[in-house]
Amino acid sequence: MARGRHPEPPENYGLSEADADELMRAIYLRGDRIMGYFLLGHATVAVGLAFFYETWLVTGLVASCALALFFVNAKLLPASFTTRVAAGLALQTFVALHIYQMHGLA
Numbered sequence: 001m002a003r004g005r006h007p008e009p010p011e012n013y014g015l016s017e018a019d020a021d022e023l024m025r026a027i028y029l030r031g032d033r034i035m036g037y038f039l040l041g042h043a044t045v046a047v048g049l050a051f052f053y054e055t056w057l058v059t060g061l062v063a064s065c066a067l068a069l070f071f072v073n074a075k076l077l078p079a080s081f082t083t084r085v086a087a088g089l090a091l092q093t094f095v096a097l098h099i100y101q102m103h104g105l106a
Contacts, residue, residue, distance in 0.1 A: 028079035035087045039070055042094040049101040058100065066093040 015023070043063050050059035066089075073086040099106055 025079045028084075032074045032078060032083055032087070035091075036071065036074060039067060039087070039090055039094065042091070042098075043067055046094065046097055046101065049098060053101050053103070055101045059097065062093060062097045066090040066097070069093075
């Protein structure tokens with residue numbers, strides 16, 4: 001082995017395909033749970049901004065749709081690629097909502 005080079009990691013680190021899938025499923029479920037808390041935090045911020053800027057109707061509609069998008073996917077398709085895509089879409093929806101609520105200020 002040349003100096004400064006690390007050996008290549010073994011394929012799946014000696015885990016069977018089923019063990020690797022089970023391990024990754026636990027990681028994906030934890031990520032879904034963390035993203036759910038993060039989106040609920042964004043919803044709290046959105047309600048606070050709605051109180052300040054009086055954008056209640058848009059906040060109620062957009063925030064509820066974004067939360068429903070993620071939580072329905074997390075319930076029906078836990079630890080799936082679709083749920084991770086829905087999390088990204090919901091997060092971007094909240095970013096757009098916050099910018100709208102602050103009248104274009106990022």
